[in-house]
Structures are given as structure tokens and as C-alpha cells.
Amino acid sequence: xxxxxxxxxxSKKEVNRGAWTAEEDQKxxxxxxxxxxxxxxxxxxxxxxxxxxxxxxxxxxxxLRPNIKRGNISDQEEDLILRLHKLLGNRWSLIAGRLPGRTxxxxxxxxNSHLSKKIKQNEKQTRMQEPVLENSxxxxxxxxxxxxxxxGSSKRDDEYSTSCFNGDSSLFDLYNKEPLELEWMSxxxxxxEIWLNLA
DNA sequence: AAGTATACCAACCGCGAGCGC
DNA sequence: GGCGCTCGCGGTTGGTATACT
Numbered sequence: 001x002x003x004x005x006x007x008x009x010x011s012k013k014e015v016n017r018g019a020w021t022a023e024e025d026q027k028x029x030x031x032x033x034x035x036x037x038x039x040x041x042x043x044x045x046x047x048x049x050x051x052x053x054x055x056x057x058x059x060x061x062x063x064l065r066p067n068i069k070r071g072n073i074s075d076q077e078e079d080l081i082l083r084l085h086k087l088l089g090n091r092w093s094l095i096a097g098r099l100p101g102r103t104x105x106x107x108x109x110x111x112n113s114h115l116s117k118k119i120k121q122n123e124k125q126t127r128m129q130e131p132v133l134e135n136s137x138x139x140x141x142x143x144x145x146x147x148x149x150x151x152g153s154s155k156r157d158d159e160y161s162t163s164c165f166n167g168d169s170s171l172f173d174l175y176n177k178e179p180l181e182l183e184w185m186s187x188x189x190x191x192x193e194i195w196l197n198l199a
Numbered sequence: 200a201a202g203t204a205t206a207c208c209a210a211c212c213g214c215g216a217g218c219g220c
Numbered sequence: 221g222g223c224g225c226t227c228g229c230g231g232t233t234g235g236t237a238t239a240c241t
Contacts, residue, residue, distance in 0.1 A: 093229060109208050
């Protein structure tokens with residue numbers, strides 16, 4: 001279906017582009033507060049910031065929305081991202097939906113800049129060690145990945161060995177989780193269509 | 200100190216789906 | 221059913237910061 005150019009694409013000549021200013025943020029936030037986060041084209045017009053609707057939506061979703069958490073992705077979150085990516089692939093919005101306060105863009109960026117490299121490094125290491133470690137435990141083969149994350153611990157190694165890198169069937173093996181950790185993980189198990197579909 | 204390479208991440212782009220008329 | 225519009229997603233780009241030589 002052919003798209004109307006004005007609705008899907010921001011004209012390079014007619015709108016502001018690049019980094020957002022504090023003033024633009026403020027104006028956008030005000031308009032969204034009044035009219036809600038919808039009809040982005042109208043929101044953009046009302047805000048009078050000369051940005052396209054798409055750009056406004058992105059800015060709102062990734063920065064201005066309430067309860068956005070920024071930076072410092074914890075080990076637990078990283079762990080979860082790895083697990084979810086293994087399960088869902090590059091479906092960043094679904095992954096982000098399981099990480100309260102995180103945006104799909106942030107997770108995608110984190111994956112591309114941190115985790116994909118770790119995994120590549122890990123695969124490389126695995127290939128090199130394969131003949132020697134043929135009968136060894138998975139956790140031992142995965143060790144380089146954890147070392148790369150500085151704060152790797154034996155506990156985390158165990159988790160990886162029983163979930164992330166050991167086949168989907170055991171992906172959510174929580175047998176050895178601490179209660180506190182299970183509480184945190186409960187975000188992840190809230191009933192949702194995707195999980196029902198995957199079941 | 201200067202130049203270059205690399206890492207990070209905000210923002211943009213293209214596409215498909217959903218919805219109302 | 222066709223069309224136009226809007227929204228949301230994932231991939232990619234480009235600017236800036238930092239590390240390295």
C-alpha cells in the first residue's frame with residue numbers, strides 16, 4: 001500500500017531535525033500532558049516545535065515519558081535481555097515490555113553496542129575451545145562472556161548454564177533462584193498474550 | 200598535543216499493520 | 221474493498237565522547 005509521504009516521512013526541508021532542545025522537550029511534554037500521547041501529527045502542530053509527529057512520538061517514548069529509567073543496565077536486566085533475546089529474537093519492543101522503565105531503543109542500542117559483541121566473542125572462544133571441552137559443562141564454555149562483564153560471579157554462571165545458553169526448554173529454570181530474585185523476575189512472568197502464545 | 204579509531208546512543212528511515220471513512 | 225492516515229517496530233545512520241597511537 002503506497003504511503004502518503006507527509007504522514008510517514010519527515011520532510012527534510014520543512015522540519016527541525018537532529019538533537020532536541022530543552023525548550024522543544026518542554027513544549028512537547030506540555031502538549032502531551034493536555035492531549036495525551038496520541039495523534040502525534042496534531043501534537044507536533046500544537047506544540048509549535050516544527051517537528052514531525054514521528055519524531056515527537058519517538059522523543060516522548062524514549063525520553064519524556066514518565067517512569068523512564070536511563071543508563072546503568074543492571075546485571076539482572078542484562079541477564080533478562082539475553083534470555084528474552086534468545087527466546088524472541090530482535091523483537092525489542094517485546095523485550096522492553098518485560099523491563100520496566102526501559103525503552104526498545106535503549107535495549108536495542110545496548111544489545112548492538114554491548115551484548116552482541118559479548119556473544120560474538122563468546123562464540124569465537126567456544127569454537128576455539130570446542131575440541132578440548134567437548135564433554136565439559138556449558139557454563140565452562142560460556143565463561144569468557146561473563147568475564148567480559150567484569151562482575152561475573154559463579155551464581156551468574158550457574159544461571160547461564162541452566163538457562164540462557166542451554167536450550168530453550170530450560171530457559172526459565174528458576175530452580176535455584178533466591179526469593180528476592182524471583183520477586184524481581186515476577187515482572188517478567190505477568191500474564192501476557194505473548195507468553196500465552198509462546199506456551 | 201594532534202590525529203585517528205572506536206564506542207556509544209539519539210534520532211531518522213522505511214515498512215507493515217490497524218483503523219476509520 | 222479501497223484509500224488515507226496514524227502508529228509502532230526494527231534497522232541504520234550520524235554526531236559526540238572517549239581511548240589510543
